[in-house]
């Protein structure tokens with residue numbers, strides 16, 4: 001589904017990504033862990049088609065992202081750090097806007113359904129500017145999946161969410177997985193990564209330093225592997 005080879009990104013004479021090779025299968029849920037500044041968000045932005053790589057190849061659904069950017073982007077749901085929502089609009093208006101942008105059939109119906117799924121129906125018509133951080137994050141999640149993307153790119157999706165909202169998000173990811181969606185999730189929350197991901201990669205200084213399958217949702221295993229990489233012991 002995703003095939004990245006020899007990907008590099010340079011900015012201001014600094015190598016942010018230093019040769020990323022990564023294959024992700026359809027339906028797989030992958031967590032990307034790593035310290036601040038490792039290049040995680042940069043990798044997602046390149047995959048979302050927001051910034052261009054310096055060199056290397058990114059293929060999604062068998063298509064070269066450089067040559068088929070528009071086609072590939074239709075299949076991607078991207079949740080960045082910033083919510084991308086319009087402050088003065090309500091959840092319904094925001095979601096209908098994005099739904100129409102992605103040519104979703106029955107955008108309004110779908111928007112109402114999603115707001116219900118993230119349990120904010122009571123606030124359907126209130127301007128987003130009055131929302132708390134967690135509420136905005138819930139609507140941002142709904143926005144990222146309004147077009148039923150085949151590939152979901154989530155940058156720290158659990159940030160700002162309370163326990164209830166975390167469960168909602170995890171259920172969204174798992175139900176999309178059942179439909180065959182491939183998810184890449186950047187996170188600092190090892191517990192969530194262990195619980196919902198099949199596989200984890202650790203990014204450090206722009207390189208993948210570990211890549212392993214999660215067994216029995218073991219948080220201990222994830223913490224241990226991460227510690228080994230950060231201490232530089234191998």
Ligand SMILES: Nc1ncnc2c1ncn2[C@@H]1O[C@H](COP(=O)(O)OP(=O)(O)OP(=O)(O)O)[C@@H](O)[C@H]1O
Nearest residue numbers: 011012014016034035036037038039040041042043
């Ligand atoms: N446009 C840019 N120009 C110059 N440097 C950049 C640019 N974008 C990112 N960087 C640098 O690239 C490095 C990686 O940034 P990135 O945002 O990908 O890290 P990250 O792994 O997502 O970190 P965090 O966990 O803090 O979110 C950082 O050192 C950052 O300063």
Ligand SMILES: [Mg+2]
Nearest residue numbers: 040041042155
């Ligand atoms: Mg980041």
